[in-house]
Amino acid sequence: xxxxxxxxxxxxxxxxxxxxxxxxxxxxxxxxxxxxxxxxxxxxxxxxxxxxxxxxxxxxxxxxxxxxxxxxxxxxxxxxxxxxxxxxxxxxxxxxxxxxxxxxxxxxxxxxxxxxxxxxxxxxxxxxxxxxxxxxxxxxxxxxxxxxxxxxxxxxxxxxxxxxxxx
Amino acid sequence: xxxxxxxxxxxxxxxxxxxxxxxxxxxxxxxxxxxxxxxxxxxxxxxxxxxxxxxxxxxxxxxxxxxxxxxxxxxxxxxxxxxxxxxxxxxxxxxxxxxxxxxxxxxxxxxxxxxxxxxxxxxxxxxxxxxxxxxxxxxxxxxxxxxxxxxxxxxxxxxxxxxxxxxxxxxx
Numbered sequence: 001x002x003x004x005x006x007x008x009x010x011x012x013x014x015x016x017x018x019x020x021x022x023x024x025x026x027x028x029x030x031x032x033x034x035x036x037x038x039x040x041x042x043x044x045x046x047x048x049x050x051x052x053x054x055x056x057x058x059x060x061x062x063x064x065x066x067x068x069x070x071x072x073x074x075x076x077x078x079x080x081x082x083x084x085x086x087x088x089x090x091x092x093x094x095x096x097x098x099x100x101x102x103x104x105x106x107x108x109x110x111x112x113x114x115x116x117x118x119x120x121x122x123x124x125x126x127x128x129x130x131x132x133x134x135x136x137x138x139x140x141x142x143x144x145x146x147x148x149x150x151x152x153x154x155x156x157x158x159x160x161x162x163x164x165x166x167x
Numbered sequence: 168x169x170x171x172x173x174x175x176x177x178x179x180x181x182x183x184x185x186x187x188x189x190x191x192x193x194x195x196x197x198x199x200x201x202x203x204x205x206x207x208x209x210x211x212x213x214x215x216x217x218x219x220x221x222x223x224x225x226x227x228x229x230x231x232x233x234x235x236x237x238x239x240x241x242x243x244x245x246x247x248x249x250x251x252x253x254x255x256x257x258x259x260x261x262x263x264x265x266x267x268x269x270x271x272x273x274x275x276x277x278x279x280x281x282x283x284x285x286x287x288x289x290x291x292x293x294x295x296x297x298x299x300x301x302x303x304x305x306x307x308x309x310x311x312x313x314x315x316x317x318x319x320x321x322x323x324x325x326x327x328x329x330x331x332x333x334x335x336x337x338x339x
Contacts, residue, residue, distance in 0.1 A: 054262055056262065056263070056302055056305070057302075060298060060302065062262060062263060064262055082252070082255050083251075085255055086251045086254065086255065086267070086268060089258075089265055089267055090267050090268075090269070092278075092280075093231060093233050093280045094231075094279075094280030094281070094282070095265075096258055096261075096264075096265030096267075096278075098255065098258050098259050098265075099255065099259075100259055101256075101332060102332065109261075109262070109265075110280075111262045111263050112281050112282075112299075113263070113295055113302060114295075115294065115295065116291050116295065116298075117287065117291050117292075117295055118291065120284075121283070121284055121288070124229075124284035124287070125281065125282050125283060125284065125287075128226075128282040128284070132282070167223070167225045167226065167231055
């Protein structure tokens, strides 16, 4: 984490505060991060969004938004989730859902390159992305809640009301 | 309806791409516009794979750019189920974008999206798009290898999944 990365996180935190979204400093993978908490007790609703700054190459800066969702150690549930994700992902313009089998949690991930955008354009892109990411994760939580409670499994439920509209 | 900002973005992107790509086709209508071109496959000599960058309006004052890179095509239908499992595992360590199987095209794409403010500078958007293309090509090279190993019969689906799940390097 260099000074510029911390500056990006500070700018994002300030921007969020200006629009009434509370974030707090956190740590992710040993690096500084920002954490946004979703206000829902529902099992399938998104839990938190972690914002980190990553450098895939020396001259490239990527901002990642990682939303953690359902956490489960039940293999059957994980298998069911894995069978749903490809179809959900095919509907998305930004981001993708996944399951981290080793830790047993489902996530929604979106990241974008910031160079050579100026700070204003980068913050504008971040703000728009956060809105879409949050709405997508919440909508997915609603869909999952229906699918996972289906007696006959995911295949039966997926045709009822199966849509994610991002834009 | 695409506004004039999308038009100037497209022009700047087309100009930037023309230095590296021999032929660019523009398709679209009033609501979206796509730039189609081809880049060399890292997995097969003399093979090209298709790139599609589509711009559309994303609410008032924003433009969505969708990047779709067809990394593999001509996939036999009998591999679809195993490939879905492989893709789910391979996508976990990815930072930028995600692989998707497109059954109707028997292809696998790497997809990424980006939202730009409509008043962003055209040259900055073009530079950002070129950088994103660069990262996507690196991602295909680094993580598409898992898929390629399976498709060419060098490894089984379970072997590839175990390797992808054990990936401990720096992601892209």
